[in-house]
Every structure is written in C-alpha cells, then in structure tokens.
Amino acid sequence: MAGNKVLRTRLCDILGIEYPIMLAGMGTCSGPTLAAAVSNAGGLGVLGASGLSPEEVRGWIEKTKRLTDKPFGLDLILPHELSDSMPLPENLKSLLPAEHVAFVERLMGELELEPVEPTDFWSRISMDVVQEVVRTCLDEGVALFASGLGNPGWIVPEARRRGMRVTGCVGNTKNAVRLKEAGVDFVVAQGYDGGGHTGRVGTMSLIPQAVDAVAPLPVVGAGGIMDGRGLAAALALGAEGVWVGTAFLATREANVDAFDLGSMFVSPLWAEVWNRRMLEADDEGTVVSKISTGKTARHIKNRLIDIWDRSGLGYLPMPLQGFLIWDLYVSISKSGRSDLVVPMAGQGVGLVKEIRSAADVLRDMVEGAIEILSGKSPAGIV
Numbered sequence: 001m002a003g004n005k006v007l008r009t010r011l012c013d014i015l016g017i018e019y020p021i022m023l024a025g026m027g028t029c030s031g032p033t034l035a036a037a038v039s040n041a042g043g044l045g046v047l048g049a050s051g052l053s054p055e056e057v058r059g060w061i062e063k064t065k066r067l068t069d070k071p072f073g074l075d076l077i078l079p080h081e082l083s084d085s086m087p088l089p090e091n092l093k094s095l096l097p098a099e100h101v102a103f104v105e106r107l108m109g110e111l112e113l114e115p116v117e118p119t120d121f122w123s124r125i126s127m128d129v130v131q132e133v134v135r136t137c138l139d140e141g142v143a144l145f146a147s148g149l150g151n152p153g154w155i156v157p158e159a160r161r162r163g164m165r166v167t168g169c170v171g172n173t174k175n176a177v178r179l180k181e182a183g184v185d186f187v188v189a190q191g192y193d194g195g196g197h198t199g200r201v202g203t204m205s206l207i208p209q210a211v212d213a214v215a216p217l218p219v220v221g222a223g224g225i226m227d228g229r230g231l232a233a234a235l236a237l238g239a240e241g242v243w244v245g246t247a248f249l250a251t252r253e254a255n256v257d258a259f260d261l262g263s264m265f266v267s268p269l270w271a272e273v274w275n276r277r278m279l280e281a282d283d284e285g286t287v288v289s290k291i292s293t294g295k296t297a298r299h300i301k302n303r304l305i306d307i308w309d310r311s312g313l314g315y316l317p318m319p320l321q322g323f324l325i326w327d328l329y330v331s332i333s334k335s336g337r338s339d340l341v342v343p344m345a346g347q348g349v350g351l352v353k354e355i356r357s358a359a360d361v362l363r364d365m366v367e368g369a370i371e372i373l374s375g376k377s378p379a380g381i382v
C-alpha cells in the first residue's frame with residue numbers, strides 16, 4: 001500500500017510494525033490464526049490469552065510463530081483483585097451466595113440445559129498462572145505484553161531488560177496516568193463504545209484527554225474503531241495508533257483456535273451464532289452487563305441477559321460471577337442452544353456488513369485513513 005508515511009507514528013517504531021493498527025487481545029477470540037493474519041498484514045497481532053493454561057499459552061505462541069515471522073503480542077486481564085488476598089480458586093465455590101447458586105440451577109432446569117462436568121477455567125485466573133504466562137512471554141520473545149484490566153507495572157523492569165514492550169488498557173485518564181507512572185511503553189485508551197470490558201467515558205472524549213494526561217507517552221485509541229474513518233479520527237484526536245476488537249472479530253480467522261481448548265465455551269456453533277448476531281446488530285444492538293465476569297462489559301443484546309435482568313438478582317463481583325456462570329455457558333454451547341449464546345461486541349458492530357478476512361479489514365482501514373488524511377474526501381462525502 002503506497003503512501004503509508006501519513007500513518008507512520010511512534011507506535012510503528014516501538015513495535016516494529018508497518019501500520020499503527022493492533023488487534024485487540026480478545027480472550028480466546030484472538031488466537032494464533034487471527035493474530036498471525038494481522039501481523040502478516042502489517043499490524044500487530046495480539047493473542048487474547050485470558051483463561052488459557054500456561055501449556056495452552058505456550059502452544060498458542062508456538063503456533064503463532066509457525067504462522068508469522070513478524071512481531072506479535074499477548075494480552076491477559078489482570079484485575080486488581082488479582083493479588084495474594086484474592087480467594088484461592090478452590091475456595092471460590094464456597095464464596096458463592098446460595099441464592100445465586102440456586103438461581104443458576106433453576107435456570108439450567110427451566111431452559112432444559114444439560115449439566116456439564118465442572119471446568120477448571122477459573123483456576124487459571126490466579127497470580128501463579130499469570131506469573132507463569134508472563135515468564136513464558138519473556139522466554140519466548142513475545143514483542144508486547146498487554147493487560148486488559150489492572151496494572152502491569154510489576155512486569156516492566158524485567159520486560160525492559162529483555163526487550164519486551166508493555167502496555168495496558170484504561171477507560172479513564174486517572175488510570176492512564178497510573179500506567180504511565182508504572183513505566184509502560186504506551187497506553188491503550190478504550191472508550192465506552194468498545195466491546196468487552198468497558199468504562200464510562202466515550203472514545204471521542206477519552207482519547208484527547210488521555211493524550212494530554214500522559215504526554216509525551218504515546219496513546220493508542222480503542223472503542224468503536226471499525227474502518228479508515230475510525231483510524232483517521234483516532235489519529236486526529238492525538239492517538240498514535242488503534243487497538244481494534246469488533247472489526248477483527250468479524251473475520252474468518254477469529255475464534256477458530258478456541259475450538260480445540262477443552263475449557264472454553266466458544267464452539268463452532270457459538271462462533272457461527274456470534275457472526276450472525278454481528279451481521280444483524282445495529283448501532284443500538286449492544287448492552288453493557290456484568291453477566292460474564294462481574295465487571296461491566298459490552299455484549300450484543302441477548303436472551304440470557306434479559307432473563308437475568310428480569311429476575312432482579314444482582315451480579316456477583318469478579319471473579320465470582322465468572323466462576324458462577326462459566327459452566328452455564330459451556331452447557332449452552334454443548335447443548336447447541338443458539339438462542340442462548342452470549343456474544344460480546346462494541347457499538348460499531350452496526351458497521352459489520354460481511355465476515356471478511358483480517359487482511360481485508362486491515363487493508364481497507366489503511367487505505368481509507370490514507371485517503372482521508374491526505375486530503376481526499378472520505379467515501380460517501382462530496
């Protein structure tokens with residue numbers, strides 16, 4: 001693609017990439033196939049490794065290296081509760097309120113869902129596992145470690161010695177400054193529009209305020225960035241790159257690596273329904289709910305959230321809500337219940353018109369942004 005000088009930012013130099021476009025680390029959806037496709041197209045692929053065991057993470061890193069010789073990153077959610085005071089995984093069950101356990105059991109019955117063997121997924125959201133995964137990233141020469149939630153500051157000194165870059169996603173300027181003080185290489189500012197965990201400040205308002213708050217540290221914008229218009233807008237607001245979830249979720253390469261992971265609920269059926277719902281959804285097609293993890297996350301509107309909200313029962317805090325709901329999601333998937341799938345996506349989902357290749361999504365984003373930033377009219381505007 002010619003003329004990429006207009007898109008050359010400090011992020012390209014920090015990460016050794018051609019275009020300032022990063023694949024958002026979407027837990028299990030951003031696997032080696034998708035990450036490698038984005039890196040091969042000139043962006044930075046990022047593995048969404050939350051919930052994977054250390055062996056699975058190693059397998060994903062090895063597979064990504066077989067698919068690309070370009071740099072790639074890895075993302076984990078690091079909730080601030082993830083500390084020595086966090087309940088041990090084996091104690092989580094005893095901390096679930098009886099009312100919530102009874103509600104989920106009743107739901108399973110009323111929705112005629114088959115019981116499943118309990119998974120050990122939530123035993124992976126522990127400090128021991130996170131530390132082992134970080135060590136693996138350092139040993140394997142992964143280019144970037146990104147934290148979805150929480151503060152990755154404790155990783156910075158060792159990362160700096162070993163040449164790995166570190167970043168974290170934030171939803172407000174307070175946390176952007178906190179990450180700057182922790183020594184990250186750049187900050188990802190994700191606005192309310194975005195899919196998955198989300199804060200309260202809209203993307204358009206957050207990016208310039210984050211840029212001012214952490215200057216001269218580079219900021220990468222996220223949330224609702226779907227095409228060249230979004231990339232150009234983010235750069236105009238002062239960001240030096242974009243972190244893109246939903247637009248890359250609507251690709252043939254998304255999700256496929258999750259099918260082989262025994263602990264995951266994302267099956268071919270779940271992914272197919274997800275694609276269909278993305279194609280159907282419009283700008284009002286999403287809702288913020290704590291149903292999946294106990295923290296606010298943007299989902300495509302769905303029946304299970306409706307049922308839960310109508311019940312009047314509150315959600316539990318992280319990690320208890322995820323621990324409570326996980327086997328229900330696995331059962332929905334194993335029972336082939338397409339009506340109960342709980343997909344996530346950002347408000348930009350209304351712009352998804354077809355499921356494409358990741359390379360096409362990236363190329364169109366680059367070409368669209370170059371056209372706008374080099375002074376030509378954006379498509380559709382005379």
Ligand SMILES: Cc1cc2nc3c(=O)[nH]c(=O)nc-3n(C[C@H](O)[C@H](O)[C@H](O)COP(=O)(O)O)c2cc1C
Pocket residue numbers: 024025026027028029048049050075076077147148149169190193194195196197222223224225243244245246247249344345346347348
């Ligand atoms: C399905 C899905 C899963 C996500 N999982 C994670 C995750 O595991 N870690 C993380 O840092 N962010 C996660 N996110 C948030 C993304 O990293 C990113 O900030 C967001 O998708 C950007 O907004 P957009 O979807 O509008 O592009 C997820 C987003 C989606 C849509």
